[in-house]
Amino acid sequence: MSDENKDTAGSKEPGEGGGAQGRVIGTPSPARDRTLLAQDDISAPAGVGEELDEASAKRAERVVATFFLLAFAASVAFIAYYIGWSGRNGGMHGVARTRESNYWLGGLMALSFLALAAGVTIWVRRLMTSKPIVQERHNLQADEETRAAFTRDFLEGASDSGLTKRPLLRRTLLLAAAPLGLAPLVLLRDLGPLPEKRLRSTYWGDAVKKAQAQGKKGVRLVVDGTNKPLRVSDFSSPGGMITVLPEGIEEHVPEDQVLTQNAKAVTILINVPENEFKPAKGRENWHINGIVAYSKVCTHVGCPAALYEQTTHHILCPCHQSTFDATDAAKVVFGPAARPLPQLPLAVEDGYIVATSDYHEPIGPSFWERG
Incomplete structure (x- = not known):
């Protein structure tokens, strides 16, 4: 086939010849013009290099903090129910109410993890700026300039994440994660004492x-x-x-x-x-x-x-x-x-x-x- 015929075949108009619609090879996909999330949606990501709208960011911050507080409450309820319930009705090893125990403990722990995950997801989507990062290949030994650049990039990333300038998020995240770290220690109690x-x-x-x-x-x-x-x-x-x-x-x-x-x-x-x-x-x-x-x-x-x-x-x-x-x-x-x-x-x-x-x-x- 000649080059002219190739060009002709590659630039066929959509719907031409009764076939399926196509596009010219090398042109951007029309799907790029479509977004799954509305721009004003709370979970929509910030654009590349785009400055955050502070009013929208504050609203997202409150929503994230709410999810973290919900995770904290569910974790505390998990521990409280485990300790309180195991002390009555024959303890955790009773047969009659094992199903009730599984429902409550599993539901509360699932709620805690889901709330924590939802909060982190909205944080990343709405409160972190999206900047392209290029990783360069170089020798493993870093010089002083590289270390300084890393320190600068790290501090900039911490600032972009909002972790340093948004204390409400930082405190509620730590509050939500603390009971989850203690829960496994509480569960060790169910193993019982050594014989x-x-x-x-x-x-x-x-x-x-x-x-x-x-x-x-x-x-x-x-x-x-x-x-x-x-x-x-x-x-x-x-x-x-x-x-x-x-x-x-x-x-x-x-x-x-x-x-x-x-x-x-x-x-x-x-x-x-x-x-x-x-x-x-x-x-x-x-x-x-x-x-x-x-x-x-x-x-x-x-x-x-x-x-x-x-x-x-x-x-x-x-x-x-x-x-x-x-x-x-x-x-x-x-x-x-x-x-x-x-x-x-x-x-x-x-x-x-x-x-x-x-x-x-x-x-x-x-x-x-x-x-």
Whole structure:
């Protein structure tokens, strides 16, 4: 195609030839003449190099300050509701009003962030002048002239932002941000205190003492969920695993402490082939023909170590893949756990599997203070 034909094709008039309307290549887009925001709108940006209208700026400043004050109020309300509500109706861990708590706490925090974001957005759009900035490529080492230029540009930018000459905005912004910085510290309260020495014993110890006071060898193991006492004959097949608890825990423990005591005492009972079992020194009589009991609470971060692989005899915690060898005192063979699962001493009485004492070491994660 000749240059003349190219020029002709490139300068086709809009609508010519019945085709779609076009424009001459290289000409400005007509969209530049259209604006999405009205010039008198509060969120419309100032023009490039354009001086701010002080009356409009004052109005925008008041609106921004209002949003910052709203953010501050919502943050304070979040903290007040959290502290006030958690002190009644059973605390933050109650089930009945958890939904109400989530609605209020989530709504107040969302309102705080939205108000803060809206205020900052209007500040940038209406109170900062838009000036083109050209970044030059040069050596990393700056000379005195460059440092002076940077200082001058920084001070000029601070002045253009209005942060230095508009104290109302500066103060309300700091006021709105302060509670947001304190909120995470308040939430740490919900993590609760360290268990300290409370994990050094479980209900197994109390139950064994009560049983021995009645002339028994120990407390019977019951199946979790059915509370059925477990006979040796009920658990005679190698490769099985079941979750057990001490008998009588729900009858003798106050109702508000049952869940806590269950969580501490929960135990896994595993039938390992006796010829593959390697009892630890001093624990030769802690198993019943390969039937062994370990704490179900993983020693990494406390997740339930509830998976058992029959061919390898490995106990697996699904949270972080800590793996324990059931044939060798539940020693760690893989994963982040730092110590074995505590073992529960077992015996047989009248055909039932019984525990003869509490765990001899604290259950639970190693990072907890265990006294």
